[in-house]
Amino acid sequence: MPKGDTCANVKTNKRVPTESNAFEGCEISLIKKKVTPSPSRKLSKLKATITRQDEGDECEEDIEEETESSCDEKEEEEEEEEDFCSESSSDDCMDPIFIKRRQKDDPKSIKKKHKELAKKRKDLKKECEKKAKEIIKEFKMKEKQRQRKEKDRLNKVKRYEKQKDKEEKKCRKERQKCEKDKEKVRRAKEKERLRNLKDKMKMKCDSLKYARTSDCEEDAETLYSCVAASRAATKAALAKRRSEKLNKQCVC
Numbered sequence: 512m513p514k515g516d517t518c519a520n521v522k523t524n525k526r527v528p529t530e531s532n533a534f535e536g537c538e539i540s541l542i543k544k545k546v547t548p549s550p551s552r553k554l555s556k557l558k559a560t561i562t563r564q565d566e567g568d569e570c571e572e573d574i575e576e577e578t579e580s581s582c583d584e585k586e587e588e589e590e591e592e593e594d595f596c597s598e599s600s601s602d603d604c605m606d607p608i609f610i611k612r613r614q615k616d617d618p619k620s621i622k623k624k625h626k627e628l629a630k631k632r633k634d635l636k637k638e639c640e641k642k643a644k645e646i647i648k649e650f651k652m653k654e655k656q657r658q659r660k661e662k663d664r665l666n667k668v669k670r671y672e673k674q675k676d677k678e679e680k681k682c683r684k685e686r687q688k689c690e691k692d693k694e695k696v697r698r699a700k701e702k703e704r705l706r707n708l709k710d711k712m713k714m715k716c717d718s719l720k721y722a723r724t725s726d727c728e729e730d731a732e733t734l735y736s737c738v739a740a741s742r743a744a745t746k747a748a749l750a751k752r753r754s755e756k757l758n759k760q761c762v763c
Contacts, residue, residue: 714748 710752714745714752
């Protein structure tokens with residue numbers, strides 16, 4: 512369809528249409544198309560259908576509009592949803608599946624989801640590092656306790672061995688002393704026995720000296736009397752020795 516002079520390219524705001532003398536008496540309907548936004552600005556393509564009331568001519572223009580984004584991403588998403596729902600006559604605006612698909616395909620929502628996943632990974636990494644530090648700390652503490660217990664056990668073993676060596680040394684000394692005492696007792700007994708034997712021999716000799724020669728004659732009767740006298744003298748000498756020994760022991 513040919514374009515008239517009144518159908519000029521005009522930049523319009525999507526919320527407030529621009530009033531112009533060229534559009535007097537025209538009905539303008541705007542239909543929003545799919546737009547790919549950029550980080551710094553958004554480009555929306557609008558299709559304008561203008562109809563002259565008096566002449567009945569129609570002309571279609573493709574109008575490109577560039578607007579600078581001055582708000583954050585959340586406000587822009589809300590405004591776009593409101594505009595789309597207000598301008599579109601379709602029931603897809605209220606369809607939850609359509610809204611979910613539109614949000615899923617939206618680059619901003621994908622970027623937001625990536626940020627959330629990155630944050631979750633970062634938090635998970637921090638938590639893992641924290642748990643690893645706690646595990647290492649607990650392991651070091653248990654290792655120190657084990658080393659301390661092992662050290663205490665070795666010290667106890669050393670003390671026990673030292674005490675055992677000391678007791679064995681003491682017992683060895685006591686055994687040696689006991690052996691020496693036994694040897695002393697044995698020697699003392701042997702000495703006493705020899706002394707007693709010597710005393711007995713001396714007393715016997717003394718008794719033989721005391722025996723009268725007159726009693727020791729050749730005949731059997733006199734010889735018997737000599738032996739009897741010698742035995743009696745020996746007994747008397749032994750009794751005297753014993754009494755002297757007892758007297759010496761009783762003297763303090």
